[in-house]
Amino acid sequence: xxxxxxxxxxxxxxxxxxxxxxxxxxxxxxxxxxxxxxxxxxxxxxxxxxxxxxxxxxxxxxxxxxxxxxxxxxxxxxxxxxxxxxxxxxxxxxxxxxxxxxxxxxxxxx
Amino acid sequence: xxxxxxxxxxxxxxxxxxxxxxxxxxxxxxxxxxxxxxxxxxxxxxxxxxxxxxxxxxxxxxxxxxxxxxxxxxxxxxxxxxxxxxxxxxxxxxxxxxxxxxxxxxxxxxxxx
Numbered sequence: 001x002x003x004x005x006x007x008x009x010x011x012x013x014x015x016x017x018x019x020x021x022x023x024x025x026x027x028x029x030x031x032x033x034x035x036x037x038x039x040x041x042x043x044x045x046x047x048x049x050x051x052x053x054x055x056x057x058x059x060x061x062x063x064x065x066x067x068x069x070x071x072x073x074x075x076x077x078x079x080x081x082x083x084x085x086x087x088x089x090x091x092x093x094x095x096x097x098x099x100x101x102x103x104x105x106x107x108x109x110x
Numbered sequence: 111x112x113x114x115x116x117x118x119x120x121x122x123x124x125x126x127x128x129x130x131x132x133x134x135x136x137x138x139x140x141x142x143x144x145x146x147x148x149x150x151x152x153x154x155x156x157x158x159x160x161x162x163x164x165x166x167x168x169x170x171x172x173x174x175x176x177x178x179x180x181x182x183x184x185x186x187x188x189x190x191x192x193x194x195x196x197x198x199x200x201x202x203x204x205x206x207x208x209x210x211x212x213x214x215x216x217x218x219x220x221x222x223x
Contacts, residue, residue, distance in 0.1 A: 031209050040118075042215035043154070043198065050209070058210070090153055097142050097202045097209040101153040 002026055004102035006091050012108045013081045021076040021105050023091030031094045032074035033058075034066060036087040037104075043090065049074055081109045112137045114201050116214035124222050129186040131217050133199030136180070143175055143182045144211065146198040154198055158184060189221045 004025045013019055025032065034046040045058030049068040063085060065077045074093075078085060086109045092099040113136040123129045131145075142161050146154035160166045160173040160182065172185040182201075186193055196218050200211040 033210075040215065043213040045210060048210060094209050097211065098144070098156060098159060099200075099209075099211060100156065104153050 004091055004093055004100055006089075006102040006105050008105060009103065010106050012110065013078075014110050015082060017081050018077065018079050019081065020078075021089055021091075021107075022073070023075065023102060024073045025091075025093040025100075025102075026072065027093060027095070027100065028071070029093035029095045029100075030071070032068065033092040033094075033099065034064070034074070034076045035090045035092065036060065036085075037090060038087050046076065046089075081107075083109045085109050112140075112201070112212045114199055114212050114214040116197075116199050116217045118215060119218040120220050121217055122220045122222060123189050125189060125191060127189050127221075129189045129193065129219055129221070131184040131186075131197050131199075131219065133182045133184075133214055134180055135182070135199075135201045135212075137201070137212075138177075138180060140177075140180075140201045142202045143173070144200040144202075145171075145173060145184045146200060146213075147193075148196045148198060148216065150195075186219075189219075191221050191223050194219060194221050 007022045030051045033048040035043045047066040049055045052071045089105045091102040145158040148154045158173045160175045166173045170187045174183045196216040198216045199214040
């Protein structure tokens with residue numbers, strides 16, 4: 001039982017490049033979330049998916065898109081990366097309101 | 111904008127002391143409250159949750175909730191150096207199918223041997 005897994009662990013991009021962050025959970029949870037964490041800013045919700053087939057914007061969705069591929073997988077895409085998107089990205093999942101986090105992806109945009 | 115406020119710290123306590131972490135929230139309709147621990151470079155880990163007014167104890171940890179004052183706290187008894195971490199308070203405002211959490215910015219706790 002791996003819980004929530006994320007790939008990659010680290011990534012460096014140049015401004016304007018695109019990439020997809022992958023997240024998967026094996027806990028049969030309905031809801032999944034993407035957060036970013038910046039120094040002094042705490043965890044901020046980017047997008048979430050309350051159930052398979054649905055996605056909604058969070059607090060900071062601009063510059064991102066998501067796909068809930070199936071119940072297990074929820075991906076986050078940066079279409080044209082900007083230096084302001086340098087951050088640590090966490091995926092989480094929950095059955096109800098107890099959220100469990102993946103190990104994170106540290107992204108640097110040059 | 112729903113807000114969750116925490117003292118950023120750092121809060122420094124000696125080993126064996128009680129560490130007290132505090133959190134206030136703006137949405138009076140908030141239903142459930144969580145404390146996460148985050149070690150440096152790691153992901154947040156759920157350590158306590160509380161839904162009702164009063165105290166909830168789990169080992170060395172006690173969560174306290176006062177909905178009238180919109181205040182939730184975490185007490186750590188017999189603090190250990192391994193408790194040194196950032197503690198995040200999180201609040202969920204609804205009892206329905208929306209399980210979004212609003213997080214505070216965290217309090218850095220240092221336990222000195």
